[in-house]
Amino acid sequence: MVKDRSIGGRLFDTFNYIFLGAFALVTFLPFLYVVTSSFSLTPTLFPREFNLDAYIYIFSAPTFTRSLLISIYITVFGTAIQLLLTVLMGYSLSYKHLPGRRLILLGVLFTMVFSGGMIPTYFVVKSVGIMNTLWALMLPSAISAFYLIILKNFFQAIPDELKEAAKIDGCHEVGILFRIILPLSLPALAAFGLFYSVGIWNQYFSAILYITDSSKYPVQVLLRQVIILSQGSIGDSTEIETVPAYAKSIKMAVIVVATLPIMVVYPFLQKHFAKGVLIGSVKG
Amino acid sequence: MTQPMQSTIPDKKKPLAIRMWKERWLYLFLTPGLIYFIIFKYMPMWGVLMSFQNYQPHQGLLGSQWVGLRHFERFFNEPEFWMLFRNTLYIAFMDLGIFFPLTIILALMLNEIGRELFKKTFQTLIYVPHFLSWVVVVGICYLLLTTEGGTINELLAAMGFEKVNFLMSESWFRPLIIMQMIWKDAGWGTIIFLAALAGVSPHLYEAARIDGASRMRMMWHVTLPSIRSVIVILLILRLGNFIDLGFEQIFLMVNALNREVGEVFDTYVYRVGMQQGQFSYSAAVGLFKSSVGLVLIVVANWLAKKFGEEGVY
Numbered sequence: 001m002v003k004d005r006s007i008g009g010r011l012f013d014t015f016n017y018i019f020l021g022a023f024a025l026v027t028f029l030p031f032l033y034v035v036t037s038s039f040s041l042t043p044t045l046f047p048r049e050f051n052l053d054a055y056i057y058i059f060s061a062p063t064f065t066r067s068l069l070i071s072i073y074i075t076v077f078g079t080a081i082q083l084l085l086t087v088l089m090g091y092s093l094s095y096k097h098l099p100g101r102r103l104i105l106l107g108v109l110f111t112m113v114f115s116g117g118m119i120p121t122y123f124v125v126k127s128v129g130i131m132n133t134l135w136a137l138m139l140p141s142a143i144s145a146f147y148l149i150i151l152k153n154f155f156q157a158i159p160d161e162l163k164e165a166a167k168i169d170g171c172h173e174v175g176i177l178f179r180i181i182l183p184l185s186l187p188a189l190a191a192f193g194l195f196y197s198v199g200i201w202n203q204y205f206s207a208i209l210y211i212t213d214s215s216k217y218p219v220q221v222l223l224r225q226v227i228i229l230s231q232g233s234i235g236d237s238t239e240i241e242t243v244p245a246y247a248k249s250i251k252m253a254v255i256v257v258a259t260l261p262i263m264v265v266y267p268f269l270q271k272h273f274a275k276g277v278l279i280g281s282v283k284g
Numbered sequence: 285m286t287q288p289m290q291s292t293i294p295d296k297k298k299p300l301a302i303r304m305w306k307e308r309w310l311y312l313f314l315t316p317g318l319i320y321f322i323i324f325k326y327m328p329m330w331g332v333l334m335s336f337q338n339y340q341p342h343q344g345l346l347g348s349q350w351v352g353l354r355h356f357e358r359f360f361n362e363p364e365f366w367m368l369f370r371n372t373l374y375i376a377f378m379d380l381g382i383f384f385p386l387t388i389i390l391a392l393m394l395n396e397i398g399r400e401l402f403k404k405t406f407q408t409l410i411y412v413p414h415f416l417s418w419v420v421v422v423g424i425c426y427l428l429l430t431t432e433g434g435t436i437n438e439l440l441a442a443m444g445f446e447k448v449n450f451l452m453s454e455s456w457f458r459p460l461i462i463m464q465m466i467w468k469d470a471g472w473g474t475i476i477f478l479a480a481l482a483g484v485s486p487h488l489y490e491a492a493r494i495d496g497a498s499r500m501r502m503m504w505h506v507t508l509p510s511i512r513s514v515i516v517i518l519l520i521l522r523l524g525n526f527i528d529l530g531f532e533q534i535f536l537m538v539n540a541l542n543r544e545v546g547e548v549f550d551t552y553v554y555r556v557g558m559q560q561g562q563f564s565y566s567a568a569v570g571l572f573k574s575s576v577g578l579v580l581i582v583v584a585n586w587l588a589k590k591f592g593e594e595g596v597y
Contacts, residue, residue, distance in 0.1 A: 012499045016393050017402075023390065024409040027467060030424050031412075033435070043427075043435055089317030092310040099304050104314070108321060114578045116328025117570030118550065119557045123334075123341070124327045140324050143317055173309040202417030205532055209558065220419045227423040228536055248433060255420055255427075262415045269415065270408065 038252035053246070054253035064222065064254065070134065071201060071218040075261075078138035079197040083189065085143050086151055091177050093148075094155035105149075112145045118209070125210055136210035137203065137218065144199075147192055154188050155181060194269050201261060219258045227251050335568035348564075355568035364552065372548050375534075376526035378462045384522060386466060387473030388515065392503055394474060395481045407478075410471025421468050422536040425460065426451065452541040461546075464533060480514045481507065516591055524584035527577045549573040 029045070037043040040051050058064045093101055115121075121140065130136045158181060166176050182189070204220035211217060217225075304311070330345075335355055337348040359365055390410075397403040413421065428435045429450040437447045450456045484507065492502045531550040538546035547555075549569060557566025 008498055012396070013398075016396050020390075020393055020397070020406050023471075024406050027410050027413060027471065030428070030467075034424060034427070085317050085320060088313040092314040095307070095310055097303075098307055098310055099300060104318065107326075111321060111325040113581045114329070114574055115325065116330070116332050117567060117574055118553050119563055119567040119570055120328035120331030120334065121324070122558070123331055123563075124324065126341075128323060139320070142320050142324070148317070173307075173313075177313075198415055202415075202419075204417065204419050205535065220417050223423055224419045224536065228419070228426050248427065251423075251427060255423055259416060259420055263412075266412065266415060270411065 034252045034255050038249055038256045041246055041249055043248050043252070051249075054249040055257075057250055058253050058257065064219075066215065067217050067219045067222040068257065070216060071220070071258075072261075074134055074137045074218060075197050075200045078142075078200045079193055081138055082142050082144075082196045082200075083193050086148050086192065087177075087182070087189070089143065090148050090151035091155055091181060093152045096156070108145050108148060122209060131210055132212050132216065134216065137206055138200070140206060140210075141199075141203075144196070147195065151185075151188065151192065154185060158184055190268070194265055198262060198265070198269070219254075223254055223258050226254060332567060332571045332574075334564050335571045337564055339564040339567070341563070351564075355565045356572065358565065359569055359572065364547075367544065368547060368549050368552055371545060372527060372529070374458060374545075375461065375529050375548065378458065379465070379526065379529055380519070380522060382462055383465050383470065383473070384519065386470050388477060388511075390470060391474035391477035391481065391511075392507060394478060395507065396499070396503070407471075407474075411475070412471075413468045414472035416468065418468075418532045418536055421464055422533065425464060429460075451537075452539065454542050454545045457537065457542040457545050461530065461533065461537060464537075465530065476518065477511055477514060480511045484510045517588060520584040520588045523587075524581040525577070527573055527580060 033043070033045050036045060036047045038054055039047065040049045041053065092098060093105060095101070116124075125131055125136055125140055128139075130139060162180055162184075163176050166180055171179065202220065204218070204224060207218050207221045208224075211221070333345055334348070336352060337345070337350050339345070339348045394403060394406060397406070426434070429437065431437050431447050431449050434450075436450075441447055448456070450460065488506045488510075489502055492506050497505065527549065529548075531548065534546060534548055535551050535554065538551055550573070553566045553570045553573070556562050556569070
């Protein structure tokens with residue numbers, strides 16, 4: 001944008017900065033409040049003390065550490081499954097001459113606009129026999145049709161000459177995928193991996209539907225129970241009920257820990273997501 | 285379907301079985317994904333047949349009694365039907381009338397920032413909430429607003445006002461929903477507009493300036509028209525999805541006291557189906573919802589093409 005030195009222009013700029021600054025501040029304040037409160041015994045916006053009691057409490061509570069480990073497990077393992085399935089399927093579908101390709105693509109697209117719904121899906125999960133197992137948190141949403149199509153388009157955009165050359169050198173499809181296509185697509189894979197993992201980490205509804213055993217709850221479900229439903233507690237003692245102010249810091253600390261992994265990957269996400277959204281907007 | 289193979293016999297002329305055998309590796313790669321789509325996406329579509337039955341889990345789809353359209357008739361005659369319809373429409377209106385314009389305004393204002401560093405900082409800050417889970421967003425909202433030690437209520441009490449039970453009140457439900465939507469996703473919503481704005485030629489602004497246009501006029505006559513097609517496409521996409529709007533969020537916010545203004549189709553399906561065990565009836569409600577959604581998307585896409593845009597699929 002060109003520099004504008006007129007009075008009207010400066011007025012405009014001032015107003016613009018104030019508006020955006022206010023918006024950014026409103027976005028940021030709740031974070032700050034949660035983080036500083038988690039480090040003190042009474043909720044506060046400005047740090048007055050530095051107290052780790054809330055964190056010591058939640059990390060010594062078996063319920064919390066267990067749900068955290070479950071979330072980490074399904075995120076790491078689930079993302080690996082999702083990426084593998086999406087890459088393999090996207091790669092096959094990127095071959096335009098593959099017999100049956102159009103039909104399969106149409107079938108995939110249709111799932112984006114119509115679904116059987118919550119209840120029939122519940123019974124399918126039940127009949128497959130993964131109800132109340134961690135598989136139920138990974139398999140029912142293993143492939144995002146949207147990411148699959150984007151990745152297929154991405155593979156399609158890799159010049160055919162590269163594949164042909166490898167074929168002449170005696171490489172078949174497996175070799176082409178692992179030696180040529182995947183190394184070329186590392187940035188895209190990183191982006192999709194991050195998106196998938198954020199998706200699994202943040203999911204809670206599938207756990208509410210498919211997990212009945214509270215010892216298998218991921219951290220988001222525990223968070224909902226403790227904060228929104230005010231049922232159950234993080235530790236096994238009744239300390240929460242007896243020390244209400246402290247209880248609030250504990251809830252804040254739970255939110256911080258449940259958000260931390262996202263904050264850690266956020267810089268990497270940010271590097272990729274503009275690109276990801278852009279590829280996504282290109283017609284498939 | 286042409287393809288650049290150099291072999292002397294065109295592939296098309298070979299028998300299908302041979303062509304398929306040649307690609308056996310690709311089919312092997314395809315299989316796990318195909319199985320996924322068949323089991324978790326297409327089997328539930330077959331399972332919607334239960335909405336025409338009195339489905340008993342132990343009898344299965346083949347053994348249960350068929351009842352035709354009875355569950356649909358019941359649903360259309362329930363007072364809840366109009367309640368769900370009204371609540372869904374309200375949320376759609378808030379989405380299209382408040383949230384969506386706000387993302388455009390935010391994008392336009394971000395675009396006016398001259399200094400790259402400030403722009404990047406603002407963007408970094410306002411994108412963050414998009415990646416938080418709804419549980420965290422609603423959880424923070426609860427910590428701020430409960431009557432038992434919620435920060436806002438403590439402040440109200442300290443200033444001598446009466447506490448407000450925001451979370452259990454019908455009149456506060458919709459304002460809270462739209463505020464959460466804005467907090468979580470308004471920043472993120474700008475991203476696609478900003479990408480489109482980056483492509484606007486600087487010459488257009490130069491020309492407008494020589495003609496003496498002010499910043500506001502440039503925004504109105506240069507910037508806005510250049511993202512018109514993106515606006516139309518996104519508007520139509522949102523229109524097509526409005527029946528699915530905000531389920532996860534609403535599920536967390538709705539409770540016995542604000543159900544009358546909060547409940548939407550999916551939360552109703554969960555309550556009646558999973559909690560009360562009326563499987564067939566709730567599956568019928570779900571099927572109704574999915575079908576309306578499908579029609580909306582098809583109509584939206586047709587509209588997009590009518591407006592001379594490319595269409596979404």
